[in-house]
Amino acid sequence: MNVVTFKPSPQEKKQSLKTGIFIGFVIFLCYHVYSYINFTYFSDEERQVSTLSLADINYIPFTSGYDLPSAAFKFYTKGENGVLQAQEKSLKDFIGKPMIIHMWATWCPPCVQEMPIYNQFAGNVSNIQNFAIMSGQVSVDDIDAFYKQKKLNNLSIITDEKSIILSGYKLSSLPTTIFVNAKGKPLGFITGPVSWDDKDVVELVQRILAGE
Structure with missing residues (x-):
């Protein structure tokens, strides 16, 4: 060749x-x-590119067509005399802006540890409605004392005495965080504490709430 x-x-x-x-x-x-x-x-x-995924924060999307509960829950505010006053409202009243429904309890150690961080998160975001809802029957005075002790000034006291929210979504663990878009559609949930002070986690939360 x-x-x-x-x-x-x-x-x-x-x-x-x-x-x-x-x-x-x-x-x-x-x-x-x-x-x-x-x-x-x-x-x-x-300069850093986040590699954090939804699976890393234990986010689970809802596969069933869940809706917001129609039931009314007690939203507490303080009157001029400092006494807590209850007003019943439905979460459907707040459709129009993304929501985070954070289910917790004073007797839940991970919840107690997480709440101050979640309170800071709630104070740092203006485009999200944050609802920390006490699940189960607990004295509202005990909840108020906890709020004062932990200085939770960015969260209202809300109670779900019959655990309607958890049972409605077939959930049973605390803490549990439910994400709802601006149209009032429940998108998914996270069971367990969330690192609300982590920048990458916050970006993921914003992405979740922008979903359809």
Whole structure:
């Protein structure tokens, strides 16, 4: 078998060398321009790309066509004399803006530990309605004392004495967080504490609530 070997002329070798040097210079220049822009105009947090997934925060989407409960729950506010006053409202009254329904109890250690962090989260987001709802029969005075002790100033006292919400969604564990979009559609839930102070988790929560 005959093999033909191409041998470039000296001029062609010189031209190839020039081309290689030029391409190398362009690559070098582009890399340093990118590095300068990246480290000059973006913070460390902005340069980091989150790899956190919904599975990492134990998010489970609802597979059944659940609706918000029609039942009325007690929303407590304090009057001028400092006495708690109850007003019955349905969660359906708040359709129009995304909701987080956070089910908890004073007798639940993980709930007690999580509530201060969730309170901070609630104070930092303005596009989400946050409802921390006490599940089960507990004295409202005990709940109020807990709120005062933990300085939960961003959350209202709400009670679900018959655990209607958990039973309606066939859930039984605490804490449990339910996500509802602006149209009032329950999207899914997380069982267990949530890292509400984690930036990546907050971004995932915003993504969940933007769902249809």
